[in-house]
Amino acid sequence: MSQFALLGRRRFAPFFWTQALGAFNDNAFRNALLMLVAFQMGLDEHKAAIYTNFAPALFILPFFLFSASAGQLAEKFEKTRIIRWVKLFEVAAMTVAAIGFVTHHVALLLVVLFMMGMHSTVFGPIKYAILPQALKPAELVGGNGLVEMGTQLAMLIGMIAGNTLMRVAGIGPWLASGATIAIALVGYLASRAIPPAPATAPDLKFQWNPYVETARVLRITHADRAVWNAVLGISWFWFFGTVLIAQLPIYTRETLGGDETVYTLVLTLFSVGSGIGALLCERMSGKRVEIGLVPLGAFGLTVFGVDLYLARHGIATVQGQNWLAFLRSAGSVRLILDLTLIGVFAGLYVVPLFAFVQARAPREKLSRIISGNNIMNALLIVSAAGFGLGLGALGLDAAQIFLAAALLNIAVAAYIFTLVPEFIMRFVTWVLVNTLYRVRVDGMQHVPEEGPALLVCNHVSFMDPLLLMANVRRPVRFVMYYRIFHVPLLHWLFRTAKAIPIAGQKEDPAVLEAAYDAIDAALADGEVVCIFPEGGLTRDGAIAPFRPGVEKILARRPVPVVPMALRGLWGSVWSRRDSMMGRSRLPRRFRARVELVVDVSRAPEHVDAAVLEERVRELRGEMA
Known part of the structure; x- marks a missing residue:
């Protein structure tokens, strides 16, 4: 829909x-x-x-x-x-x-x-x-x-x-x-x-002292590190936008040489661009809360903010031109694109952050977290006014202030993404998966929105964890073969995603036992864990027998189990079919159409390795 x-x-x-x-x-x-x-x-x-x-x-x-x-x-x-x-x-x-x-x-x-x-x-x-x-x-x-x-x-x-x-x-x-x-x-x-929208915390004791409640709201907002940094990201968006909007009248008059009709045009370009970016979020994220779009948005704000300065700065040689004269002037197309695309990337930046806060924050605390966000927004808006006034007092014109904000955006975005590597990790995952595959997902609503769950899936390619990571809405702890966990380049991604390395009993019993302990701790903390019960990649496209490790996990920590199956990956990039036949992985089946099918969750007492294997086979069907 x-x-x-x-x-x-x-x-x-x-x-x-x-x-x-x-x-x-x-x-x-x-x-x-x-x-x-x-x-x-x-x-x-x-x-x-x-x-x-x-x-x-x-x-x-x-x-x-x-x-x-x-x-x-x-x-x-x-x-x-x-x-x-x-x-x-x-x-x-x-x-x-x-x-x-x-x-x-x-x-x-x-x-x-x-x-x-x-x-x-x-x-x-x-x-x-x-x-x-x-x-x-x-x-x-x-x-x-x-x-x-x-x-x-x-x-x-x-x-x-x-x-x-x-x-x-x-x-x-x-x-x-x-x-x-x-x-x-x-x-x-x-x-x-x-x-009607029922109260989410009807028993909440109202605190009338606004100063005490403000401090408490900020503590609640700060409690979840990822949510807090999303709030900081939203507030930075307001800082950046306030600097931009505050300087637009002077920029229009002095740098563009336009009258009030050009100012209206500039506002229109930015607003329409923001609307387009906001609407693109659903299509680009596949209707998921995809914070991987946030680094993309931040990157675009800087690139086109810098280019706006490079396109035109200093005092315009012609003053007082209307919007038609501006459109006919040399270089106007580049300026129009810059202003519109700043808006587009602003939409790509802020919409996923709001959706992330809504999806991740506890429902009974969400309104207060939004209040904390509004307090931070107000603080950054005031700071933006001081930023613009301060740089203006130092002699910088509007175009130079735009440039300063665009460059500062690099430092702020890097700081936020360093504090919460999940943002940049989701971006890398989103780019990789959407570059290599065209994914269709069915049944993702069966993954519980909160609480612990164990996902079980067939294992077809080296990219399976990234495919699941890019499509499951909640953060997932993957249990993966320790040698793959340590693959160069991808090791950072798996470590940032808090993947759990595992080895066979004969290979390294200590790693195996540590993996079981880590799985149990993750489930005890209400996290989602995903395992590939075959114990390795398929060598012929068929599903191998499920090992009993899943039963050991559920015996220690009974949690809901969600069977799922990947279809269409056999023969795609990074599956073992090409390795066996001595063919190069690239570009065979590049941008392959693949599917992820998710079944309803099962109670732990009603499943074992054999039952789960049979159900995953049924979900995958004939499409290997």
Whole structure:
């Protein structure tokens, strides 16, 4: 099913439109406010600058003050009810904003800006925590992609609408007021159709002290190292994006020599690119939470960020050109591609991170973890403002600040990926598997989403662990022959994946016993372990008899068992067929079509080596 089919499902569509309309209103109001203050109130440049620089800080402040409390609300109470109250709050805020617009009462509008910051603060934890409740695991990446796409486009349209409506001579404030109130009302009506989303922690004791709760939320967010570093990655995305967006007006005017229509074009390119990247995530990941896309996204941000500087920097020789003149100017195609592809890779970067946090974090703590993420986002957004102001004070122009952010992205990404090698490991695995094979997966929903499980699979090629690693959603501990474990180049990958080396009883009894101990410890910790019970690669394409080691594992630690079978690998790259026949492995059956079939999990007391062998044979069928 295409991810767009979700837009026709009640469990997703009303929420999608509710959040998109909220993003539109948020940006329409803020841009109308800036347009009013900067161009229509006759303020001198100093006073206008004070207001325009104070406004973003006022909007961000609620994220620091109320994020922790918002996370508690989202877990303790039914989420849909909170969404409806939040949307009513938005209607009230836009009504107050209308009074401020019409009367040019800036202080009142700044109060509304703070209210909209509170609106976003409360809605944020619900926005991302409700998706795992509403969507199936295979829909999570696609759903996040649609939300990110909808948010980017809604923000873009909201910014354009806010500016355009407020500029209409004589009636601009009335038009902006009417539009924002109408959108808020439509958003509330859309929220009425969102299905119930039960509380995930109804017994949670509410902590009223925001400082104490903020510290606790950050501890909860930091508890899982991979989740914490995903949060850091998301926050870095906001830093990078804030630096980019903040410099775009000056970059458009000075470096591109464009007017406000070129600025709108640049924003459109970035937003559309982000939407495309977000939507590509589902297709490129095969509907799985694939954090291997994150390093790819980070790489693209740097490459096209640097190229944006190389394409054009310094002061433009022609000033004030409109968007048509800009499109006709020399080098515009390269600039358009750079700006669009920065957006595309931004989508590839951030969507898998959100989906990863949603999939990995405990359901009863997810809202608070999202709150912790919002606190970190706010901190990095403020830091980005300081970063841009600081480099500007040192004399760097907008293009040079872009370059600095792109280069800094290398260091930050490398730091995050070093802390959590799983990110880069998944990237390498994703590239290898998708380069060598075309994989079809059936039945992956049978792998338990949490808790220990033992996967058993036939063994056809040296690439089997990587194929499984690239397609099983949860991290898997593979039990593999110790000589393969130590193969050069791949050893780092297997070690990073925490594979468990094993040897035969006659080869090395100590390694064998250590392997059984490691398997038992992994299962005791609630991890997923995969074994190849044949004890080695098939030499003729047929499944060899399963060894009794699986029974010894289950005797020590009874856990659910999931039979699975690989099809179509015999004769592909890295199987033993070519080795036996003396033919080169490459390029025989390069990009082979292979299948992974997963059966329902079995209770440990109902299986033994013979039963599992028979079932894996049935799953594989005649396709070796």
